[in-house]
Amino acid sequence: MDDDNVLFTITEKSLNTGLRGFPVGRVRTSRVDASEGVSYVGYPIADLASIDPEAAIYLLFNKELPSDDEISGCKSNLASRAKVDPRVIETLKLLPREGHPMEWLITGLSLLGMTGKTGDFMEDGLNLISRSAELIASIYRIRSGWGEPIPSDPSLGLVENFVHMLGVPGADEEKLTKLLRTFYVLHMDHGGGNLSTFTGKAVASGHADQYASLAAAMAGLYGPLHGRANQECLNFVKKVGTTDPDEIEQFVRDTLASGGKIFGFGHAVLRAEDPRATVQYALGQELCPDDPLFKTALAMRERAVKVLKENPKISNPYPNVDAVSGTLLNAAGLVDAEYYTLLFGFARIAGIAAQIVDERVHMRNGRGVPIYRCSYKAENQEPRRLG
Ligand code: MLT
Numbered sequence: 001m002d003d004d005n006v007l008f009t010i011t012e013k014s015l016n017t018g019l020r021g022f023p024v025g026r027v028r029t030s031r032v033d034a035s036e037g038v039s040y041v042g043y044p045i046a047d048l049a050s051i052d053p054e055a056a057i058y059l060l061f062n063k064e065l066p067s068d069d070e071i072s073g074c075k076s077n078l079a080s081r082a083k084v085d086p087r088v089i090e091t092l093k094l095l096p097r098e099g100h101p102m103e104w105l106i107t108g109l110s111l112l113g114m115t116g117k118t119g120d121f122m123e124d125g126l127n128l129i130s131r132s133a134e135l136i137a138s139i140y141r142i143r144s145g146w147g148e149p150i151p152s153d154p155s156l157g158l159v160e161n162f163v164h165m166l167g168v169p170g171a172d173e174e175k176l177t178k179l180l181r182t183f184y185v186l187h188m189d190h191g192g193g194n195l196s197t198f199t200g201k202a203v204a205s206g207h208a209d210q211y212a213s214l215a216a217a218m219a220g221l222y223g224p225l226h227g228r229a230n231q232e233c234l235n236f237v238k239k240v241g242t243t244d245p246d247e248i249e250q251f252v253r254d255t256l257a258s259g260g261k262i263f264g265f266g267h268a269v270l271r272a273e274d275p276r277a278t279v280q281y282a283l284g285q286e287l288c289p290d291d292p293l294f295k296t297a298l299a300m301r302e303r304a305v306k307v308l309k310e311n312p313k314i315s316n317p318y319p320n321v322d323a324v325s326g327t328l329l330n331a332a333g334l335v336d337a338e339y340y341t342l343l344f345g346f347a348r349i350a351g352i353a354a355q356i357v358d359e360r361v362h363m364r365n366g367r368g369v370p371i372y373r374c375s376y377k378a379e380n381q382e383p384r385r386l387g
Contacts, residue, residue, distance in 0.1 A: 015377055019193070020268065025201075025369060027192030028358050029060045029351060037275035038190050045186060049279045053159050053184045053350075054078060057129060060189060060354040079154035081130035082161075085115035089138050089149055097143060101342040102222040104139045106215050113211025121360045124210035125353035133158055136346050137165035140339055159184050162346070171333030175287055179332045180343070182283055186276040186321065187344050189351025191269070196221035196345075200352040201359050202372040210353055217352050218345050227344045229263065231337040234293070234326025236263040243295040249303040256311075262304055264297075264323030266316045276321040277301075280328055288331035297324040 007023040014022070030040045038045045040056065041063050048056060051065075058066040058074045066074055088111040095104055112131055117124050138149040150165045163177045192198065200217030204210070221227030240251050252262055267274060281301060284294045301319055308317030326340050334340075359369040 019374075024374075025192060025359070026363065027355060028063060028362075029354050030189040030191055032191035032269050034269055034271040037270060037272070040189060044275065046275050046279055048185055049182050051185060052157070053181055053188075053347075054157065056185045056188055057158075057350050057354075060351055061126075061357065075157060078126065078130040078158060081127045082134065082152055082154035084112065084131050084134045084138075084152070088112055088115055088135065089142075092138055092142050095143075099143075100222070101139055101143060101339050102218060102228070102345065104143060105136065105342055105345055106218050106222070108135045108139060109211050109215040109218060113209060113215070117209045117211050119209055121204070121210055121357050125357050128210050128214060129350050129353055130154070130158070132346055132349050133162040134165060136342055137162055139342065140166055144336065144339075168333045176332045176334070179283065179287060179328055182279065183325065183329070183343060184347040184350075186279060187347035189348070189354070192355060195223065195226045196348055197352050197355055201355055201369075204356040204360055205369060205372045207360075207371075210356060213356055214349055214352060217348070221341060221345050221348060227341040227348070229320075230322040230325045230340040230344060233264040233322045233324075234330055234337045234340065237293050237296050237300070237327055240296050240300070243292055243299060245299045245303050248296065248299045249307060252300070252304045252307045256307065262308065264300070265304055265308060265319055266314070267318075267320045270318070270320065271316050273301075273318040274320040274323075277319040277323050280321075280324045281319075284324060284328050284331070288328065291327065291331040293327040294324070294331055297327045 008021060010022070028041075030038055031042075032038045036044065040048055041059055043059070043065070048059075052071060052075075054074045055066050055071050057078070058064075058070060088108065091111055092104065092108060095107060099107075109128070112128065112135060116127060116131070118127075133154075134149075134152045141147060141149050146167060146169060150167045152161060152165055154161055156164055159181045160177055163173055163180060166176075168176060190197070192201070196217045199220040200213045203216040204213035208216075224232055240248055242248060242251070255262060281298060284291075284298070288294050300323070305317050305319070308314050311317075326337055329340055329343065330337070334343075361368065363369050
């Protein structure tokens with residue numbers, strides 16, 4: 001490839017656009033196509049939705065799907081790393097309940113780093129992925145008041161052990177496990193430039209360790225315009241308050257007319273239905289077809305798109321990954337939407353850790369990507385003198 005190819009022309013109009021569309025690096029774990037959506041190392045996400053989460057982790061780190069032997073080795077490897085320092089869990093118990101679960105996660109990642117980092121990006125990345133299950137399940141149980149954390153059994157598998165440690169009161173653990181396995185694979189990675197991934201790589205470019213970098217990344221994910229959108233989406237679906245398609249269409253029209261936002265639709269890069277939403281709609285038909293909120297979300301898939309398409313200024317009227325995720329989690333017994341971004345983070349930690357390893361260890365023939373240092377065009381900075 002000609003290294004002098006012009007990839008993007010930056011003009012004055014490009015400034016203060018949030019780097020939208022700026023090619024700033026190479027990514028080797030996934031790609032987001034505007035019409036096809038995300039693929040992991042070339043595999044369309046829909047083809048991967050039912051694989052073992054550990055197989056998807058192996059794929060993002062090794063750039064090949066594992067053989068049966070390799071998947072067993074990967075599961076054993078992650079299980080061997082799962083031990084969380086008890087001081088982390090004891091410290092979680094001291095955190096203020098008012099804190100959002102994502103604030104607890106950001107704190108918890110720093111606690112994991114303080115008690116277990118090695119400084120090696122690959123070691124810390126795999127340790128973090130493995131230990132995030134117990135960290136997040138403990139946050140869920142302690143903050144929800146469900147009771148003491150449930151002892152970890154890593155031999156069950158990453159997500160299976162997570163569900164075991166959650167101990168969701170009254171939940172169908174088989175259904176919840178099936179949902180969270182797919183939820184995990186769908187949310188792991190989404191190209192190199194989404195805010196949480198970009199933030200994690202930027203912090204790591206200064207040679208901060210994986211734990212500090214992932215804590216920063218999760219702070220990015222915490223934003224309501226990014227990972228916390230799934231929490232807002234369920235709250236929005238609840239406000240619709242009907243499963244009747246005509247009433248739903250009218251609700252959408254009234255919401256737009258009053259300047260409101262239709263949560264779960266649109267995307268900065270995608271210009272078609274997010275295939276991660278497509279997979280979830282199908283899963284909902286299998287797991288909770290009669291759930292009223294799922295019926296509402298399903299009707300929104302048609303009627304909200306119909307209304308949004310009427311506005312030529314809307315570049316993407318289609319559902320994104322958040323459009324139906326909350327309704328599925330709610331139907332499976334995880335009824336507190338405040339925890340949904342925590343589940344997004346559980347999965348995204350894997351993709352970000354893998355991309356940090358690529359940038360720190362593999363890229364530029366092992367020299368790694370230099371520290372991120374973009375430039376800003378100065379305004380109102382003409383030379384002045386005191387006095
Ligand atoms: C994601 O999965 O990170 C979201 O779709 C946001 C994005 O891709 O920018």
